Amino acid sequence: MKVLHLEENHPTLIKGLQALGFKNDTAYTDSLAEILAKINQYEGLIIRSKFPIDEDFLARAKKLKFIGRVGAGLENIDVKAVESRNIHLLNAPEGNRNAVGEHALGMLLSLMNRLKAGHASIKSGRWDREGHRGWELFGRTVGIIGYGNTGKSFAKRISGFDVKTLCYDILDNVGDQYAKQVDWKTLQAECEIISLHIPQTPLTRGMIDKKFIAGMGHAFWLLNTARGSAVITEDLVAGLQSQKIMGAGLDVLEYETRSFSSIFNEKKLPPALQYLIEAENILLSPHVAGWTGESHVKLAATIIGKVKKLFF
Secondary structure: EEEEEOOOOOOOOOHHHOOOOOEEEOOOOHHHHHHHHHHHHHEEEEEEEOOEEEHHHHHHOOOOOEEEEEEOOOEOHHHOOOOOOOEEEOOOOOOOOHHHHHHHHHHHHHOOOOHHHHHHHHHHOOOOHHOOOOOHHHHHHEEOOOHHHHHHHHHHHHHOOOOOOEEEEOOOOOOEEEEEEHHHHHHHHOOEEEEOOOOOOOOOOOOOOOOHHOOOOOOEEEEEEEHHHHHHHHHHHHHHHHOOEEEEOOOOOOOOOOOOOOOOOOOOOHHHHHHHHOOOOOEOOOOOOOOOHHHHHHHHHHHHHHHHHHHH
């Protein structure tokens, strides 16, 4: 069978598929029109997030038997259309869960210890100890929204700090020894830290808004290593300005392109984005929470393993 790779991944992915007997072609620089013109030749497709895999795409992919999404999110794929054609959809949330869990924890510790502001202060020639007094994690209540692969990874890593960890999920009975599952009202009433680990769906789009922020029982820190669409940035800024939100660690932003390649898509940045860039209590990273050297290999290995299980 022939497999078309739309984006570059770790070399072990192509090597692993070759070892299984697949013929691999790459189309890293091809336009969507060029890909649509030849997709009917392929039984397999390997993607990240560059192009939408929609009804029009799938109608042209006459031979397609499987799609390998090198990552977790499926928002660029018409899942129902894929399933209706009996095409196997393989993603790899296991591949970068450790990386995301560690990144979220790193962001939280940096925010609570005011490391960004302290570093900037020293660079400017000031030595301000009192102005950079931080907070401890010990004894706080952490809330995780979305308790799947990355949510569980974050809960496990934060468990060593003697915190109380609660989780909320649309699925029942997902809690474990690291987090107690609670309802939405309890999560908002008790938590001082909120970490998002949810996919992009109609339910999660705009989840963190004025209503959510106002409904929190405590001032809180916010972490988002999931999808930028989950947070309404203007409402986040209002929460920061009112000090209801103590600080935020954001690996993702609603201003990202579909392929997560940039937020700098306009000559003049939106005011809310400009505020985040300049604020001392905001920590930004360029959608790299799951982008470690180790996860690069693990994501490839996960897809290879699932393809092997599917066909052999």
